[in-house]
Amino acid sequence: MIFGKKDFIFKDVNQLKGVGIQLSKYLKRKKIEKIKDILLNLPYSETDRSKVCKLNQLEIGKIQSIQVTVKKLYFPRIRNLPNKIVCEDETGRIEIIYFNSREGYLRKLFPLNETVIISGKVNYFNKKYQITNPDYVTSLKNKDYVIKNIPKYNLTKGLNEKKYRSISENVIENLPKIDDWLDENFIKKNKLNGWYESIKNLHNSNINKDIQFKSFRRLVFDELCANFLSLSENRKRIKKNKLPKVFSNQNSNSIISKLPFELTNSQKKVLNEINLDLLSGDRMFRIIQGDVGSGKTIISLLAVSNIIESGYQCALMSPTEILAKQHYELSKKIFNKNDVKIEFLTGKTQYKKRKIILKDLENGKTNFLIGTHALFQKKIIFKKLGLVVIDEQHKFGVKQRSELAKKGGDNCDVLLMSATPIPRTMMMSFYGDMDISRVNEKPKNRKKILTLSKPEKKINELWPFIKKQIENLNQVFWVCPLIEESSFLDYSSAKKKYDLINKRFPNKVGLIHGALEKEEKEKILKKFLNKEFLILVSTTVIEVGVDFPNANLIIIENANKFGLAQLHQLRGRVGRGEKQGTCILLFKDGLSKNAIKRIKILKESDDGFFIADEDLKLRGFGDLMGFQQSGIKNFRFADPVIHLDLFELAEKFVKSINNSINHKKFSFLLKLFDRAEIINVTDI
Numbered sequence: 001m002i003f004g005k006k007d008f009i010f011k012d013v014n015q016l017k018g019v020g021i022q023l024s025k026y027l028k029r030k031k032i033e034k035i036k037d038i039l040l041n042l043p044y045s046e047t048d049r050s051k052v053c054k055l056n057q058l059e060i061g062k063i064q065s066i067q068v069t070v071k072k073l074y075f076p077r078i079r080n081l082p083n084k085i086v087c088e089d090e091t092g093r094i095e096i097i098y099f100n101s102r103e104g105y106l107r108k109l110f111p112l113n114e115t116v117i118i119s120g121k122v123n124y125f126n127k128k129y130q131i132t133n134p135d136y137v138t139s140l141k142n143k144d145y146v147i148k149n150i151p152k153y154n155l156t157k158g159l160n161e162k163k164y165r166s167i168s169e170n171v172i173e174n175l176p177k178i179d180d181w182l183d184e185n186f187i188k189k190n191k192l193n194g195w196y197e198s199i200k201n202l203h204n205s206n207i208n209k210d211i212q213f214k215s216f217r218r219l220v221f222d223e224l225c226a227n228f229l230s231l232s233e234n235r236k237r238i239k240k241n242k243l244p245k246v247f248s249n250q251n252s253n254s255i256i257s258k259l260p261f262e263l264t265n266s267q268k269k270v271l272n273e274i275n276l277d278l279l280s281g282d283r284m285f286r287i288i289q290g291d292v293g294s295g296k297t298i299i300s301l302l303a304v305s306n307i308i309e310s311g312y313q314c315a316l317m318s319p320t321e322i323l324a325k326q327h328y329e330l331s332k333k334i335f336n337k338n339d340v341k342i343e344f345l346t347g348k349t350q351y352k353k354r355k356i357i358l359k360d361l362e363n364g365k366t367n368f369l370i371g372t373h374a375l376f377q378k379k380i381i382f383k384k385l386g387l388v389v390i391d392e393q394h395k396f397g398v399k400q401r402s403e404l405a406k407k408g409g410d411n412c413d414v415l416l417m418s419a420t421p422i423p424r425t426m427m428m429s430f431y432g433d434m435d436i437s438r439v440n441e442k443p444k445n446r447k448k449i450l451t452l453s454k455p456e457k458k459i460n461e462l463w464p465f466i467k468k469q470i471e472n473l474n475q476v477f478w479v480c481p482l483i484e485e486s487s488f489l490d491y492s493s494a495k496k497k498y499d500l501i502n503k504r505f506p507n508k509v510g511l512i513h514g515a516l517e518k519e520e521k522e523k524i525l526k527k528f529l530n531k532e533f534l535i536l537v538s539t540t541v542i543e544v545g546v547d548f549p550n551a552n553l554i555i556i557e558n559a560n561k562f563g564l565a566q567l568h569q570l571r572g573r574v575g576r577g578e579k580q581g582t583c584i585l586l587f588k589d590g591l592s593k594n595a596i597k598r599i600k601i602l603k604e605s606d607d608g609f610f611i612a613d614e615d616l617k618l619r620g621f622g623d624l625m626g627f628q629q630s631g632i633k634n635f636r637f638a639d640p641v642i643h644l645d646l647f648e649l650a651e652k653f654v655k656s657i658n659n660s661i662n663h664k665k666f667s668f669l670l671k672l673f674d675r676a677e678i679i680n681v682t683d684i
């Protein structure tokens, strides 16, 4: 046993007594990998399950607790059909669904006509509220148990609560005293608690709520500091001296003069910010944030042209081949063929061709390489790489950003482009290591997308409108409901819809869904782009960024399943061309007040950042689907709505110690919140 040393908390959980191979597997499945994760796996959760909701106030998709009477139990004898328990309170009815549970067990858990407390994620299916495999079910007598002792993670098969608690207690009891990295005055002044006592308090359900509250805020503050520290360290490591690029803007001005449109002021401003970076003696590490369709691509290509003028090479990377191809075609159009040699490289590029491309990069003949992830393979050597541009980088976390910058070399500037709308308050905590440019103006000729909402049962009213679109050879996106986070169920619902629409419009419909291989998806998108069919039924996999100038209608089913920011991004797929774009949101009946508010915001605004801010206010951070799917690492404790003051405090704190960071002192903190790796990548 390794108790007694403070770094024991960074050891693997399997080092603990009583945690064997099997158990540690289960723990790891719950993201409890190191001993410190047990410390951070708090039995109190701020998303308070102790609040009991009435059935007419339930919010779909949220984990909630209800107090209901057991009315009926169904045990179908047919394989694969789930067991079902119908419960009620005075305001409504809900179904509790169990897959693979024995009848005897369920009868004990749900005594007929008795009141039980149930906690779990609420869904809405077949016009009924449902909870499938609830996290907790307990009798009224045991109410305290629900309120007081719920670990944050529900415990799955193999991980029994009693066992888990004994492991957790053992770790906390034996926690060696650890020196605090905050000094006492700071802690007092900001009404926090010491770290060591905070951990102990938070695992002790007999401590009063006020102290618990302060202790929790301490952990939030620590987490935020770890985040800001790692960002600031990353920035320091990247923004080092480089040779300034030398150019006169001659080429880029010539390109601008030939564009079929005028740059917006916002585009000009951002281009100017980029140019200043390129000309300066510090490496550029900048992100362009701008709504879908705000015209980020052309900005980056103008920067590319300046870099090429200054005698350097450029690389532009996109997440998908189809998007990369669009950039390639555009670049061939705007660059002068005689001056600029452009190549296109993906994983599929044939061996012979690839060999030539690599050679020409290495000897400097090629000025500009466009492609997919293939651009960053080891074998690819540039003679003089001066700028890396990454499009739609929403899957890039801090660690990847830092690796990317390293790969480019010391004189290489880095430019990222993102259309993921992020609330203003989150900007610093996600992109604090980068300089941020915002394109906050849409091209002048762009029409606002008409956004409408409709109950699903009136779907028949839509057919004539859709028919008209098809007759005019316009294209339509049809986004299907996300039923579960399961690609199979998504697929089956999209498939059904496809069959239905295909009957109405034979040979005019295509289907794309998450379970397809990437290559297959790209093939289908290409066909759609070439107008081989006119309606594309899809789950949410429609690529961000690909320009479908001919699509002007998007129908989104079950729209309340999506975050506002996500809906906004989805509707940005249409209305890029001359024609008026329309977005129709389909809803099930019985929208909550909140849902109605959300639709209103979407109808009224077309500013992605405003929408993201509002989304955050209405739904809270944990629910922002856009974030979960964007791959940006979520915080464990911090929530920008609840802890806004701590975000500000932590940012200020990190700035104040910035020049005198004692890495030894803070390395513990960085490790605690899994941020140390980022620093190591660039070698302290």
Ligand code: ADP
Pocket: 261, 262, 263, 264, 267, 290, 291, 292, 293, 294, 295, 296, 297, 298, 419, 443, 444, 445, 545, 547, 576
């Ligand atoms: P995004 O910011 O989503 O990457 P794109 O760069 O793909 O947007 O631009 C979307 C479309 O708008 C493209 O067809 C592009 O040619 C066009 N565009 C870009 N800037 C302007 C502008 N200032 N005026 C009119 N159209 C523009």
Ligand code: MG
Pocket: 296, 297, 391, 392, 545
């Ligand atoms: Mg784009």
